[in-house]
Amino acid sequence: MIVNLIVIALILFIGFHYSRKRNKDSDYNRKRYIKTICFILILQSGLRNVAVGTDTYTYFLSFEDTKNMSWDKVWQIVIDYYKYNQGKDPGYTVFEKLVSLFTGEYQLFLFAIAILFFTALGRFIYKNTDGLRDAMVAFVIYSVLFYSFFSITGHRQTIATAGTLFAFEFLKKRKLFYFLLIILIASTIHKTSLVFIPLYFITYLKKPNYYFWIVIVLFPVLLLISNAVALYIFSLTNSYEEYQHMDELRPVTFVCLMLLISVTALIRYKKIIKLNPTATFYYFALMIGIVFLSLVFAIHGYMRIVQYFSIFIMLLIPLILRSFNSAGRKIEFLVYSCAIMILLFFFLKSNIDMEYRFFWEEMRLEEVYL
Structure with missing residues (x-):
């Protein structure tokens, strides 16, 4: 530590x-x-x-x-x-x-x-x-x-995630061939990286905040059916038996944190998009991550899939913080200080x-x- x-x-x-x-x-x-x-x-x-x-x-x-x-x-x-x-x-x-x-x-x-x-x-x-x-x-x-x-x-998913991060720039530029090429190569290292492909097509939708709010509202329902859905998907791709359900690995804190970040990002949506129009991609990525997050209590291995999308909070949280700039320097300083303190608290708690x-x-x- x-x-x-x-x-x-x-x-x-x-x-x-x-x-x-x-x-x-x-x-x-x-x-x-x-x-x-x-x-x-x-x-x-x-x-x-x-x-x-x-x-x-x-x-x-x-x-x-x-x-x-x-x-x-x-x-x-x-x-x-x-x-x-x-x-x-x-x-x-x-x-x-x-x-x-x-x-x-x-x-x-x-x-x-x-x-x-x-x-x-x-x-x-x-x-x-x-x-x-x-x-x-x-x-x-x-x-x-x-x-x-x-x-x-x-090791394997670290390499595969590197592939998805490289591929993301081709997604933004709408270069499908290079995007798919990198993802397919990454999938030979860890096949879960294939879940990144739908992001390319979903980002053609307009107004991601509408779809994201629907996912947030339906999250409790997704939790209720998570066992059936998770086990069905697992039965189709049972190559990762070691990632099955374990009570001690239930990521309650992480789930709550992701939901809090998502709701805050949605509340600040207009200001964030004004700061960075490209942020629509981040919203869609996090939305997919939240969908899979509803399955982690059934089989903790789905955290492996969530990781491909949750990493986008590294881009969204700074935008959330920057959206408070117009509130004045004192408020801005307070917001940044509180964010750093909260992150350090989570670090000390989990590490x-x-x-x-x-x-x-x-x-x-x-x-x-x-």
């Missing part, structure tokens, strides 16, 4: 440093800031001990197996999946093998994933924020809500027992591996 608190402090401190620079080109400062923070986040992810994160050691064993595997065996895995529907996500095995051609060190493999993901995330933030303060808030949100998954846990060690330090593996 201490390391992540230091990272959050650096996000704020370096942001304030760049915001005080008298450089006329504010976009230049924002770009340098984003690159600097992404570099820090790459180090945080890449330097971690193999025991940090629930799945890191499992992926370590997988990498060790794959690097000693022949290419014939790798291609057989691909063929078995697409021809006989055996195994899952063969693209990840190909990715492991490709990286192992350059290095057999798992630590460098972690860096390769971190570089790929944070290049995508940094570009995502740069292309979709207007000011340095928006980027600061986005990075704080990442460290509070998404660090524990993308930085230290899932109090989280342990981080660098790869050169000793750390005990989780009990599941012992």
Whole structure:
């Protein structure tokens, strides 16, 4: 937890440093800031001990197996999946093998994933924020809500999410071929990324706030039928048995937070769209995320799907905060301060027992591996 608190402090401190620079080109400062923070986040992810994160050691064993595997065996895995529907996500095995051609060190493999993901995330933030303060808030949100998954846990979905972030720019430009190409490649790493495809077509609808309000109003109904719906979908795609329902993983706090953010964003809709017309894409993405969020109490694995869309709150929350600018500087300062304090509270609440060690330090593996 201490390391992540230091990272959050650096996000704020370096942001304030760049915001005080008298450089006329504010976009230049924002770009340098984003690159600097992404570099820090790459180090945080890449330097971690193999025991940090629930799945890191499992992926370590997988990498060790794959690097000693022949290419014939790798291609057989691909063929078995697409021809006989055996195994899952063969693209990840190909990715492991490709990286192992350059290095057999798992630590460098972690860096390769971190570089790929944070290049995508940094570009995502740069292309979709207007000011340095928006980027600061986005990075704080990442460290509070998404660090524990993308930085230290899932390899396959981290790579697949990087693909969806790259694809999002083609969605905005209405370049369907390149959008689908990237998503289809990402789906070979983690097939859940295919759920990102409907976003392309849904965003052709007008007035997303109307549809979003309908989803919010019907959310209790969605909860009531969530067991039947979730189990039916799961029966069709039962490749991820390990993500079935677990009472201890019910994300009550996250669900409440997402609903609160959604309602606030809808209330401030007109002001937000005036600030950034592109935000209609963010509303549609979050709306899809809320639909899948209604299923997580039935099968917690649907959080894997929600992640593709919930990450857009990194763009919406800064816009919500900026929509209060006209209320005066004191109100604006109070709103930003309260937002940062609330985010830090959520971080401390959910990460109090989280342990981080660098790869050169000793750390005990989780009990599941012992």
